[in-house]
Amino acid sequence: xxxxFQQLINGLQLxxxxxxxxxxxxxxxxxxxxxxxxxxxxxxxxxxxGFYALTLYHLPFPLAILFxxxxxxxxxxxxERFAYRPLxxxxxxxxxxxxxxxxxxLEYFSSLKFVFGPNYLAYPRPFSVCIYQIGTVCISNIQIxxxxxxxxxxxxxxxxxxxxxxxxAMRAVSYDKNTAKLMGIDVDYIISVTFGIGSAxxxxxxxxxxxxxxQIHPFMGIMPGLKAFVAAVLGGIGSIPGAMLxxxxxxxxxxxxxxxxxxxxxxxxxxxxxxxxxxxxxxxILGKREIEKV
Amino acid sequence: xxKEKIYSLLLGFGVFAVIMLMISFGFxxxxxxxxxxxxxxxxxxxxxxxxxxxxxxxxxxxxxxxxGLGAYCSAxxxxxxNSLGYLAFVAGLLSAIIFVALIAFLxxxxxxxxxxxxxxxxxxxxxxxxxxLLDNADALIPVLGGSRGMLGIPKFTVxxxxxxxxxxxxxxIRNFVFSDVGRSCISIREDDIxxxxxxxxxxxYKTTGFVLGSVFAGVAGVLYAHLYSFLHPSxxxxxxxxxxxxxxxxxxxxxxxxxxIAAIGWTFLLEGLRVILPPQILDWRLVIYPLLLIIIMxxxxxxxxxxxxxxxxxxxxxxx
Numbered sequence: 001x002x003x004x005f006q007q008l009i010n011g012l013q014l015x016x017x018x019x020x021x022x023x024x025x026x027x028x029x030x031x032x033x034x035x036x037x038x039x040x041x042x043x044x045x046x047x048x049x050g051f052y053a054l055t056l057y058h059l060p061f062p063l064a065i066l067f068x069x070x071x072x073x074x075x076x077x078x079x080e081r082f083a084y085r086p087l088x089x090x091x092x093x094x095x096x097x098x099x100x101x102x103x104x105x106l107e108y109f110s111s112l113k114f115v116f117g118p119n120y121l122a123y124p125r126p127f128s129v130c131i132y133q134i135g136t137v138c139i140s141n142i143q144i145x146x147x148x149x150x151x152x153x154x155x156x157x158x159x160x161x162x163x164x165x166x167x168x169a170m171r172a173v174s175y176d177k178n179t180a181k182l183m184g185i186d187v188d189y190i191i192s193v194t195f196g197i198g199s200a201x202x203x204x205x206x207x208x209x210x211x212x213x214x215q216i217h218p219f220m221g222i223m224p225g226l227k228a229f230v231a232a233v234l235g236g237i238g239s240i241p242g243a244m245l246x247x248x249x250x251x252x253x254x255x256x257x258x259x260x261x262x263x264x265x266x267x268x269x270x271x272x273x274x275x276x277x278x279x280x281x282x283x284x285i286l287g288k289r290e291i292e293k294v
Numbered sequence: 295x296x297k298e299k300i301y302s303l304l305l306g307f308g309v310f311a312v313i314m315l316m317i318s319f320g321f322x323x324x325x326x327x328x329x330x331x332x333x334x335x336x337x338x339x340x341x342x343x344x345x346x347x348x349x350x351x352x353x354x355x356x357x358x359x360x361x362g363l364g365a366y367c368s369a370x371x372x373x374x375x376n377s378l379g380y381l382a383f384v385a386g387l388l389s390a391i392i393f394v395a396l397i398a399f400l401x402x403x404x405x406x407x408x409x410x411x412x413x414x415x416x417x418x419x420x421x422x423x424x425x426x427l428l429d430n431a432d433a434l435i436p437v438l439g440g441s442r443g444m445l446g447i448p449k450f451t452v453x454x455x456x457x458x459x460x461x462x463x464x465x466x467i468r469n470f471v472f473s474d475v476g477r478s479c480i481s482i483r484e485d486d487i488x489x490x491x492x493x494x495x496x497x498x499y500k501t502t503g504f505v506l507g508s509v510f511a512g513v514a515g516v517l518y519a520h521l522y523s524f525l526h527p528s529x530x531x532x533x534x535x536x537x538x539x540x541x542x543x544x545x546x547x548x549x550x551x552x553x554x555i556a557a558i559g560w561t562f563l564l565e566g567l568r569v570i571l572p573p574q575i576l577d578w579r580l581v582i583y584p585l586l587l588i589i590i591m592x593x594x595x596x597x598x599x600x601x602x603x604x605x606x607x608x609x610x611x612x613x614x
Contacts (some may be wrong), residue, residue, distance in 0.1 A: 087595055094591050095591075184435075222532075226418070230415065269416075282407075282408055
């Protein structure tokens with residue numbers, strides 16, 4: 001039983017990192033109906049920015065995470081402005097292909113020698129790891145940090161979306177873009193803000209991921225990106241609580257599969273669950289059913 | 295015989311004769327010979343995806359999975375029957391077609407109920423499941439090699455065979471699209487609810503399009519396996535499905551000619567950059583390619599060849 005709880009905690013750690021990425025996916029999808037495949041790579045850039053902040057500039061950890069978030073916000077807004085905005089009225093598949101293009105560009109550009117380089121890098125830990133024994137379960141300070149930072153960021157996000165004027169505008173745009181425009185909301189600005197916030201969360205996720213699983217490389221974003229996206233779909237895409245729920249489920253399922261079944265088969269299980277959920281409840285666990293008009 | 299038919303026959307044989315002559319006179323070294331065949335193989339697979347997405351409108355992000363299943367199935371059969379020569383290849387091909395069709399049917403029937411992005415995600419999931427299973431296949435069947443890769447597959451794919459299947463793929467898909475089944479598929483792409491209202495059995499035609507398109511991916515996989523005689527699960531992962539999607543969208547959805555040009559152009563662009571670029575900036579090859587992709591999409595969001603079709607692929611007067 002202790003083993004089970006131990007795995008549960010490991011799963012939560014992974015789940016919260018996925019949640020930070022999944023929120024960006026779900027917010028962007030909610031507003032522009034675009035699967036932003038480049039989001040996983042923004043997560044990767046965040047991890048690298050954190051890495052350089054910690055090793056080159058010797059920033060303390062909180063500043064490093066803010067540095068990564070700021071860099072990713074800038075990157076996300078730039079990508080939106082130059083790659084996605086010209087395609088706002090094009091067929092959705094064109095925007096999707098562009099997103100794939102941006103994703104490939106970020107991956108291969110990052111692996112150039114003068115950018116981040118193609119090699120695996122060991123992530124520095126800003127403090128030594130200590131492990132606390134609670135009953136039969138061990139919790140490391142890294143796990144507390146990952147979960148703690150994620151929870152704080154998620155609360156800030158919840159506050160922005162629910163209580164501020166910008167958040168209200170974001171909800172309005174995701175509900176109905178044209179009506180929002182008629183109400184005097186600057187839709188382009190709100191979309192930029194959404195990309196910025198989503199990218200900032202992904203950047204923070206990248207730093208936390210680097211600290212928790214201390215190895216980074218330019219292609220590290222693909223799998224966590226896909227899984228976070230799956231988590232967003234699992235919870236109901238467009239829904240912020242859904243993305244968190246889906247991400248935590250994905251994290252726990254993945255850890256439990258590695259622990260009890262087979263670690264090489266864990267991706268197969270994660271995606272099998274996705275297909276089953278989609279077949280039973282196509283809009284995800286907390287998703288709203290869209291009414292289809294003919 | 296109409297004029298168009300004669301022209302298309304001439305074109306088909308002409309291209310074949312030119313490449314055959316170039317091979318036999320040694321203008322093409324084995325490397326380029328392989329690249330040309332690979333271009334045709336990718337075209338066959340992309341034509342299959344064009345049928346699924348371009349004509350039937352079913353968004354699939356897992357096409358490479360069927361490509362991989364065909365390759366592995368056929369490689370397994372030919373490797374077991376190696377002593378039979380080309381008979382083994384025929385057996386491998388047939389078994390791969392049956393196997394891929396069966397899997398596509400079993401997976402397509404439930405997931406084709408999903409729509410647009412959700413279908414894309416489900417097929418993406420299927421693709422990743424297949425890749426993970428191939429990675430772990432050696433636990434069950436050691437000869438498949440799992441993540442170490444499958445070695446020593448007999449080489450059967452030569453240029454005439456690849457070209458034959460390339461022509462077969464074009465003819466079959468062209469005739470399918472202009473048949474009544476194909477028309478039903480197109481009506482589903484245009485509006486599946488309206489199609490259902492006028493009595494089109496959408497499930498049946500979606501599944502038909504999906505299975506046929508997947509079978510072409512499977513055939514392409516068979517040719518691939520016996521061309522390179524080495525298979526690895528990473529040759530059939532998510533990124534390969536994305537490559538095929540890129541080709542189909544760049545070529546213009548629902549355009550056979552566009553798909554052919556995009557597939558061949560895509561292969562030669564990637565290989566050509568390898569030759570043109572000086573070695574010190576060879577790393578830039580895969581940076582230039584996505585940049586081109588973004589630029590093309592921003593300038594021509596509908597793809598390069600959308601709505602365009604070679605004359606010989608268009609319906610003749612009798613078919614209209």
